[in-house]
Amino acid sequence: MSSPDSSSRGTGRRSRDPEATRSALIEATVDLILRQGFAATSVGEICKQAGVTKGSFFHHFESKDAIGQAAIEWWGNFGTALYEEAWKDSGRDPLEHIGDLFSIMEGFTLDENRVCTCVVGIMSQETAQSNESLREMAARELERWTENAGRLIAAAKERHCPDADFDPEDVAWHLNSVWQGSMLIGKTIRNPSVIRRNLCMSREWLAGLFPDGVRSLLFSKQTN
Amino acid sequence: MSSPDSSSRGTGRRSRDPEATRSALIEATVDLILRQGFAATSVGEICKQAGVTKGSFFHHFESKDAIGQAAIEWWGNFGTALYEEAWKDSGRDPLEHIGDLFSIMEGFTLDENRVCTCVVGIMSQETAQSNESLREMAARELERWTENAGRLIAAAKERHCPDADFDPEDVAWHLNSVWQGSMLIGKTIRNPSVIRRNLCMSREWLAGLFPDGVRSLLFSKQTN
DNA sequence: TTTGACTAACCAACCGGTTGGTATGTAACA
DNA sequence: TGTTACATACCAACCGGTTGGTTAGTCAAA
Structure with missing residues (x-):
């Protein structure tokens, strides 16, 4: 401790x-x-x-x-480091990057020494309606995550199915919501495996938005 | 006020x-x-x-x-009343009930006089690791919601595609996570429309789990 | 290389106000 | 008359924040 x-x-x-x-x-x-x-x-x-x-x-x-602001900022930087492999531009297929993203989140749930929860989610819940400056910082971090994920999804769409009927930003918000909601529920029912099952279902759902031929890219192991 | x-x-x-x-x-x-x-x-x-x-x-x-316990219980009863149309056994197709469920959640986001947020989600976030009795009550409410939704999904699966490859309870947890996560994010970025877009995507995803022929049942208007 | 002026980092003690909770008294109903 | 529902007044502990002062490092003049 x-x-x-x-x-x-x-x-x-x-x-x-x-x-x-x-x-x-x-x-x-x-x-x-x-x-x-x-x-x-x-x-x-x-x-x-x-x-x-x-x-x-x-x-x-x-x-x-x-x-409180400094703590949110610290957590934001911690996240940037955590997601580095997914966010960075490597020239690999963007769908593989999205696969990395899922793998990183999954990995985050597996640490036995730490409860899987999020400073930004906690601060959001507590301050969204009672402290404007903290709310704003938390919102900014949520938007940053979504922008990064949305950028990957947009790139994958552009490459594999530019005419498909989904909005990358909307999908990114959905993913972020699943992530935050899962962590909230996982810690409350004391069962983090629900987080992993949710991530698994969301990954499957996302795969279904892309053509069958490229589907496997989302499930390829992280090249590290 | x-x-x-x-x-x-x-x-x-x-x-x-x-x-x-x-x-x-x-x-x-x-x-x-x-x-x-x-x-x-x-x-x-x-x-x-x-x-x-x-x-x-x-x-x-x-x-x-x-x-605090009484407040969680009060909110639980409030929810039971709110979701009554979806939870109750009416003899209609369970898929239609799931459609009702989405419509009710959507309706909950539309009240201009109230921020779309949830006592159970707030209490979960605040007490999950610091107050065992409150955590337990919040967990029980989350489980109650999921059981109700899971029961509908299981009934719909049994009727329309008993051999399909998804677990109704897992899907119900996913739905609950999207719901909680969306409310959390919606109030933080001060934009409840993200909740409705997420519900829309989840409804679409759920529809995709069932055969094409019965898909429309999930989108039929609530008979009230 | 010493000295001394200056500043930033740090500390213990303290402030008025608020916290969850209690002791005690009183009024209404059975 | 006894019990329950309420009110007043109070408590020690704790809250976020301030005080006045000490100590350690910096740097320029001697």
Whole structure:
């Protein structure tokens, strides 16, 4: 749970390393949001977990909201790294990239040491109607994911069936909704396998939108 | 915003009507959960909105958790009433019932006076990992919805394509995930039309699981 | 190379207000 | 008269945020 690393020491002054302090605070916030939500997390708790005093906290962040924003941003970057293989332009068939995307999501559900849930989804649920600035950041991250997925789907459509009757952006929103809804349900019924089954069905559905001949590209193993 | 009904009076003693008091408290809680979440809602706020004092609150509910449970239960009953047309056994083709289900969800997104969101989804997100009793109640409601939908899908499969290669319960979980995920995303990007587009795509996908001949049953207008 | 002025990082103690919850009293109904 | 429904007044603990002050690093002048 609490890592005995150099960033937190039981007693005495913290070493003077502002970036490490900032990171420790943000990472503690992300962890606490994932475990109990943002509203239920107090600044004192964040400080305790990061091994930082409250005075120091408010030197780095002007408010609790501010670290909420930083946490969303941190999670956004974490996601960008996680999905790198899918988002990056490799010259391979875009359908294969979509296959990578599914594989990455599937992989995310398989980590035994972490409950499969999402800072952006949690912050969305909690702040969408009560905190405009946090809502806006969460929305931006949701849109970023959808744009990336939509770009892949549009490219695959352009290449394989430009006249097919579906809108890539709509399909991307559907996929994002399945993803968010599955994580929400998976953690609530304490059964992450429902997430994988949903991803499997969505992948199958997506495959059905493309011609039979290229269908297998969506299911090819990730070349890493 | 605040309804000037008989349940709240500015000054003086509240009329002696324990059931009305209880209802007022629960309905205030549901409303506040929908607008700002459970953790961000205080008992004082609930009391103020319901026109009840705190002493009275703790006469009816032994803790904040307890009214959280009551709110989930209230929402569950609200849902049962909302979906009645779809869940009830009418002798009509089960595929038509599934069509009703989609129409009801679609209708739920269309109310201009209410943001399309769900107490169960909110409570799931907030409590799944930090409050076992609330998590369990939310999970039970998610399972109830899925069982009802799954029963319809299973009946439709039995009648129209008993040998088809899909599991009705899996499909029902997928549908529930799309529903929850769509509401989450719809309110965050402030665009409920994404929910309707997602429902439309899921309906189309479901139709594709059944033989062409019966497809239209899923799209027939609700006979009410 | 020392010194000293300046700044950013950090800290313990504290602030007014709010939290979930309680103790106690009172009025209405059976 | 006893029980239930309500109200008032209160509590310790905690909330987000501020205070005034200490310490460590930077850099320029001597």
